[in-house]
Amino acid sequence: MPTATDTIEALAERDYEYGFVTDVEQDTAPPGLSEEIIAFISAKKNEPQWLLDWRLAAYRGWLKMAEPTWANVRYEPIDYQSICYYAAPKSDDDRPKSLDEIDPEILATYEKLGIPLKEQEMLAGVAVDAVFDSVSVATTFREKLAELGVIFCSFSEAVQDHPELVRKYLGTVVPRRDNFFAALNSAVFSDGSFVYIPKGVRCPMELSTYFRINAMNTGQFERTLIIAEEGSYVSYLEGCTAPMRDENQLHAAVVELIAHEDAQIKYSTVQNWYPGDKEGVGGIYNFVTKRGLCEGRRSKISWTQVETGSAVTWKYPSCILRGDDSVGEFYSVALSNNRQQADTGTKMVHVGKRTSSTIISKGISAGEGQNTYRGSVRILRSAEDARNFSQCDSMLIGDRCGAHTFPYIDVANPSAQMEHEASTSKIGEDQIFYCNQRGIDTEDAVSMIVNGFCKEVFRELPMEFAVEAQKLLEVSLEGSVG
Amino acid sequence: MLRVRDLHARVEQQEILKGVDLEVKAGEVHAVMGPNGSGKSTLAQVLAGKEDYEVTAGSLELEGEDLQEMAPEERAHAGLFLAFQYPVEIPGVGNSYFLKAAVNANRKARGESELDAMDFLKLLRERATLVDVDEALLRRPVNDGFSGGEKKRNEILQMAVLEPRLAVLDETDSGLDIDALKTVAAGVNALRAENRAFVVITHYQRLLNYIVPDHVHVLLDGRIVRSGGSELAHELEEKGYAGFDGARAGA
Ligand SMILES: Nc1ncnc2c1ncn2[C@@H]1O[C@H](COP(=O)(O)OP(=O)(O)OP(=O)(O)O)[C@@H](O)[C@H]1O
Ligand SMILES: [Mg+2]
Numbered sequence: 056m057p058t059a060t061d062t063i064e065a066l067a068e069r070d071y072e073y074g075f076v077t078d079v080e081q082d083t084a085p086p087g088l089s090e091e092i093i094a095f096i097s098a099k100k101n102e103p104q105w106l107l108d109w110r111l112a113a114y115r116g117w118l119k120m121a122e123p124t125w126a127n128v129r130y131e132p133i134d135y136q137s138i139c140y141y142a143a144p145k146s147d148d149d150r151p152k153s154l155d156e157i158d159p160e161i162l163a164t165y166e167k168l169g170i171p172l173k174e175q176e177m178l179a180g181v182a183v184d185a186v187f188d189s190v191s192v193a194t195t196f197r198e199k200l201a202e203l204g205v206i207f208c209s210f211s212e213a214v215q216d217h218p219e220l221v222r223k224y225l226g227t228v229v230p231r232r233d234n235f236f237a238a239l240n241s242a243v244f245s246d247g248s249f250v251y252i253p254k255g256v257r258c259p260m261e262l263s264t265y266f267r268i269n270a271m272n273t274g275q276f277e278r279t280l281i282i283a284e285e286g287s288y289v290s291y292l293e294g295c296t297a298p299m300r301d302e303n304q305l306h307a308a309v310v311e312l313i314a315h316e317d318a319q320i321k322y323s324t325v326q327n328w329y330p331g332d333k334e335g336v337g338g339i340y341n342f343v344t345k346r347g348l349c350e351g352r353r354s355k356i357s358w359t360q361v362e363t364g365s366a367v368t369w370k371y372p373s374c375i376l377r378g379d380d381s382v383g384e385f386y387s388v389a390l391s392n393n394r395q396q397a398d399t400g401t402k403m404v405h406v407g408k409r410t411s412s413t414i415i416s417k418g419i420s421a422g423e424g425q426n427t428y429r430g431s432v433r434i435l436r437s438a439e440d441a442r443n444f445s446q447c448d449s450m451l452i453g454d455r456c457g458a459h460t461f462p463y464i465d466v467a468n469p470s471a472q473m474e475h476e477a478s479t480s481k482i483g484e485d486q487i488f489y490c491n492q493r494g495i496d497t498e499d500a501v502s503m504i505v506n507g508f509c510k511e512v513f514r515e516l517p518m519e520f521a522v523e524a525q526k527l528l529e530v531s532l533e534g535s536v537g
Numbered sequence: 538m539l540r541v542r543d544l545h546a547r548v549e550q551q552e553i554l555k556g557v558d559l560e561v562k563a564g565e566v567h568a569v570m571g572p573n574g575s576g577k578s579t580l581a582q583v584l585a586g587k588e589d590y591e592v593t594a595g596s597l598e599l600e601g602e603d604l605q606e607m608a609p610e611e612r613a614h615a616g617l618f619l620a621f622q623y624p625v626e627i628p629g630v631g632n633s634y635f636l637k638a639a640v641n642a643n644r645k646a647r648g649e650s651e652l653d654a655m656d657f658l659k660l661l662r663e664r665a666t667l668v669d670v671d672e673a674l675l676r677r678p679v680n681d682g683f684s685g686g687e688k689k690r691n692e693i694l695q696m697a698v699l700e701p702r703l704a705v706l707d708e709t710d711s712g713l714d715i716d717a718l719k720t721v722a723a724g725v726n727a728l729r730a731e732n733r734a735f736v737v738i739t740h741y742q743r744l745l746n747y748i749v750p751d752h753v754h755v756l757l758d759g760r761i762v763r764s765g766g767s768e769l770a771h772e773l774e775e776k777g778y779a780g781f782d783g784a785r786a787g788a
Contacts, residue, residue, distance in 0.1 A: 484588070489625040491609035492585050492618075493639035493695065494646065503638065507629025507678065 084141035090114065093242055096141045100211050103218060109231065113241030116232035123235055126398040127427040127459055128367045130340060133305055140243040140276070200258070205289075206251035207262050210278050213249035220251055224282055228311040228348045228375070236307040236342040236369075244278035244309065252287040252318070261517050263292040277308035283318035285351065290321040292520055304329075306365075308343045316351025316378065321359070323516050325524050327531070328364035333422075335394030338366025345372035346402075349381035349410075357384040358401065359515045361524040363531040366395060371429065373402035376410035376438075383412040386512040388524070390531050391424025391456065400430035400461075405438035405471075414445040417509045420456035421532060431463040434471040442472045449479040450508050452501070452532070502529040538563045538734045539584075539703055544595035546583045553579045555759035556595070559736075561703070566735045568745055568770060571756035572778050577738045578622050580756070581707045585619040586612050599703060614646035616702030620692035620709045622738075627679040632691065633661055635679045636698055643699065664697040668724035685712035693724050700728075705736045710744040722747030742774035 084095055093114055097107040122133070200207050206217060213221050231241035252258055283289055306328070312320050322345075331338025341364075347356035358372035374383030385401035403412035418426040432443045449458035458479055466473065482504055490500035506513070506525050513521045539561040546554040553576045561567050571577050583590045584597065586609035597604040599615055607615065627635065640660075641651040652660065665675060670690055680688050689709050696704050706725070710718055725735065725748050737748060745753070745767060753769040754761045757778065763769065 483625070485625050486627055488585075488587055488609060489621065489627070490635075490639075492613055492621075493635075493699065494610050494613035494643040495639055496608075496610050496642065499638065499642065503630055503635070504627060507627055510629035510678075 084139055086139050087136045088114075088138070088140060088243065092140055096243060096245070099141060100214065102214055105222060106214060109226070110242050110244075113231035113238050114243075117235065117238035117242055120232070120235045120238055123369075126369050126429070127425065127461075128369060128396040128398050130367050130396075133340070135239075138305060141245065200260075203256050203259070204253040205256060205258055206249065208249055210244070210247040210249050210280065213280070217249070217251070220282065221249070221280065224280055224311070224313055226311075228313060228346045229309050229344050234344060237309050237344040240276045240278060240307045240309045240344070244276045247277040247279040247308070247310075248281075248291075249279070250281040250289060250291060252281075252283045252289045254284040255286045256284075257287065258289040261290045261292050261520075263294070275304070275306045275308070277306075277310075279308070279310040281310075281312045281320055281322070283312075283314045283320050283354075285315045286317040287315075288319045288321075290323070290517060292323045292325075292517060294325040294327070294520070294523070304338075305340045306342065308345075310343070310345040310372075312345075312347035312356055314347065314349050314351065314354035314356050314381075317353045318351060319355045319357070320347060321357045322347070322372070323520055324358075324360040324362070325516075325520060325527060326360065326362045326364050326368075327527055329366075330364050330393065330395050330531075331366040333393050335366065338395075339364065341365035341368045341370060343368075343370040345370065347372070347374050347383070349374060349376045349378050349383060349407075351381070352378040352407070353380045353382075354378050355382040355384070357382075357386070357515070359384075359386040359512065360388070360399075361509075361512070361516070361527065362387070362389040362397060362399060363527050365397075368395075368397040368399055370397075370399045371401055373404070374412065375404045375406065376412065376441075377406045378410075379407040380409045381407055382410070384515075385412075385414045385416070385430075386515045387416045388419070388509045388512045388528070389417070389426055389428075390419040390528060391421070391426040392531055393422040393424060395422075396425045396427075398427040398429055400428045402431045403433070403443060405432075405434045405441040405443070407437070408439040409441065410438055411442040412444075414443070414447070415511050416445075416447045417512055418447070418449040418458055418460075419452065419505060419508070419532075420449065420458050421452035423455045425457045425459070427459040427461065429461045429463075431465070432473070434466040434468050434473075436467040438468050438471070440470050440472075441468065442474075444474045446476045448477070448508070450482055450505065451479065452482045452505075454481075502532055505532060538565075538600060539736070540596075540598040541580075541584075542596045544580075544583070544597065545593045546579060546590050547593055548579065548590050552593070553590075553759055554583065557756070557759070557761055559754065559761065561734045561736060563702075563734055564729075564731045565751045566729065566737060566748060568748075568750040568753045568767075569736060569738045569756055569761075570740065570753065570770065570773055575756045576759045577756055578707055579759075581619055581622075581705045581736075581738060584612075584705055585609055585617065610642070611646075613699075613701075614643055618696050618699055618701030618704045620689075620696060620704065620706040622707040622711070624680045624683075624688040624692055626681045626683075628681045630679050631675075632677055632679050633658075633675040636661065636695060639695070640698060661698060665694060667727055668693045668697055669720045670694045686714060686717050689713055690717060690721060693721050697724060697728060702732065703734050703736070704728075705738070707738045708740065709737075710739050710741060718744065719747060742770045745770045 084092055090111060093110050097110060229237050232238050250262060281291060314320050328339035349356055356374050362368055372385060376383050383403050389397045389399050391397045401414055414430055416428050418428050420426040428447045434441045447460050451458055460477055486504050487497055487500045505528060513524060516524055541557055541559040544554050544557040557580060569577055592605060599617060604612055637657045644651055674687060680691060689712060692709060709721060750767050753765055753767060755763045
């Protein structure tokens with residue numbers, strides 16, 4: 056009679072579903088990082104002088120910085136001189152006006168990923184800005200958005216078409232020397248998304264971007280900037296998956312959000328980059344700086360993330376609650392299976408009066424995965440009557456994995472109300488047996504129990520995304536435990 | 538339907554069942570009674586295939602099939618249902634979602650078509666009315682935060698929806714108020730059928746006033762020491778287990 060453990064182990068034999076490489080000719084910079092390379096990137100993108108200067112200043116800062124070592128992750132040293140910092144599909148100039156003009160091979164790739172653009176387009180009002188390698192090659196629904204004054208385009212386009220907005224906001228939330236990886240990104244960022252929601256506009260559709268790392272040996276340095284003017288609302292979705300690779304790929308993205316008075320930004324991520332094989336070979340290094348500024352009164356920023364991919368994850372979507380009565384939220388599911396390592400969490404910095412923040416973190420460790428929650432809540436002296444609620448739950452599947460929790464709390468104003476809950480549980484043999492007794496096999500039981508564990512986070516995701524996230528979790532869990 | 542022969546089972550090196558014989562025919566209701574720790578739940582868990590319990594000797598057959606060759610979910614597919622003495626909580630998983638997954642897993646395994654949402658809901662509503670389970674409980678996570686009595690009732694609801702061939706009820710009456718006890722009994726009685734059998738584990742004769750058993754067995758220290766008709770339950774109620782102690786009177 057097979058035991059629960061046997062069944063789960065048998066599932067480990069499955070291969071990474073989305074492992075394949077598309078062959079598109081790349082227009083690639085030689086490996087290495089220097090002021091020349093940065094000038095090359097900037098020239099390729101036809102950027103104004105101020106932006107080149109900005110990049111160079113970041114680069115000079117980066118040269119003096121050391122790679123952080125405090126995270127609870129271990130990986131081979133990265134040789135920054137062996138990485139290519141620029142790659143773009145060849146037909147850069149004549150950008151496609153519709154899906155028909157897109158390289159069929161790229162479309163086929165999306166098809167394999169189960170995200171055919173054509174369907175996406177029709178899906179309940181989702182506008183898709185697909186980033187293939189470093190340059191956006193498809194943007195839809197843009198006209199409809201333009202009628203409302205909403206700008207949704209690639210970062211490079213924004214630099215050309217809305218330089219004043221980019222210049223005003225770039226680096227205001229994540230300074231270009233904020234940390235080692237943010238500085239690197241600031242120097243060499245390739246592309247990403249730009250969103251601007253004008254005053255009083257409620258963006259009528261979820262804005263969505265699918266990122267994909269594809270070119271050999273090419274680091275991805277996404278740069279995303281979202282600005283929500285007074286009283287506006289936007290929900291932004293980011294999802295990604297990547298092809299099978301042998302060497303580790305570095306990904307160092309920066310996302311900046313700015314919410315003005317009464318504005319709301321909801322930022323949801325489903326991250327499924329190649330995690331490496333069972334022995335921990337290959338896989339993406341995902342070193343991301345995401346930060347939102349609640350600039351205006353009663354503004355609100357909400358981060359929701361489902362992190363199932365990458366070999367190493369280092370990511371702390373944060374909120375700076377500057378406006379009085381502003382609200383920050385962080386909902387996270389992070390799964391580490393096989394040799395995956397995730398050190399993730401959030402930072403909530405309370406500056407304004409009556410600011411409040413909520414943190415719900417669900418960490419799942421399976422195989423030999425190591426999952427660390429690292430969260431910091433700071434209540435500054437100015438933050439009269441601030442409140443925080445944190446809940447960090449960990450679930451262990453099997454006994455070779457690990458869960459770690461590092462909550463840092465720093466309260467400089469005694470009026471603060473802080474609530475912290477934490478739990479660690481092993482997935483119950485009793486729960487699995489109970490499901491088995493009702494006729495449900497162990498594989499389905501495990502994904503059901505884990506999905507139940509993550510419920511509070513999933514319900515924060517937009518509907519279609521929640522379904523996708525659940526499916527992703529199931530796929531990622533195949534191959535748990537020993 | 539069920540044939541248990543000379544069953545020996547142990548948990549953590551300790552022998553709990555020391556030779557149990559039990560034969561249950563289709564359409565019958567058997568009651569198993571016995572003092573705390575005598576091995577009643579162990580018997581139920583062994584039937585359902587819980588990993589921790591090791592069968593060291595004897596045989597278990599359901600409709601002529603060797604249960605020991607079957608995984609727990611296969612036993613369920615074959616029509617075995619266990620109402621747990623301590624139902625398990627599954628936070629975040631909706632009760633009706635769980636039941637639908639269970640129903641369809643069983644249907645699939647039996648080569649039947651899966652029920653769609655509408656058909657399932659109809660079935661669920663009907664059975665919920667039968668065992669008087671509140672709609673609100675259907676929407677809540679499985680057993681999570683349920684009162685003791687609600688959990689027991691939920692087990693009976695699951696049984697009513699899954700329509701097993703053999704249902705083993707492990708102290709489903711414990712913790713029920715008198716009205717709930719009557720509803721649960723009524724539910725069981727409504728499900729009594731020619732091709733279905735029940736093994737009811739209980740401490741109290743009271744339940745057996747409502748679910749009248751065809752046979753009563755006394756389990757003592759891992760053995761069935763006496764079997765009889767429903768009058769045996771009354772005798773136990775009066776005299777307790779003292780008379781059976783060691784002497785294995787009338788076995
Ligand atoms: N997992 C286990 N580990 C150790 N001992 C166990 C385990 N399960 C059962 N036992 C022991 O086996 C014996 C029989 O337990 P069982 O639960 O079958 O009794 P029971 O007849 O159902 O009792 P009750 O009427 O109290 O429910 C007890 O002594 C119990 O402590
Ligand atoms: Mg018991």
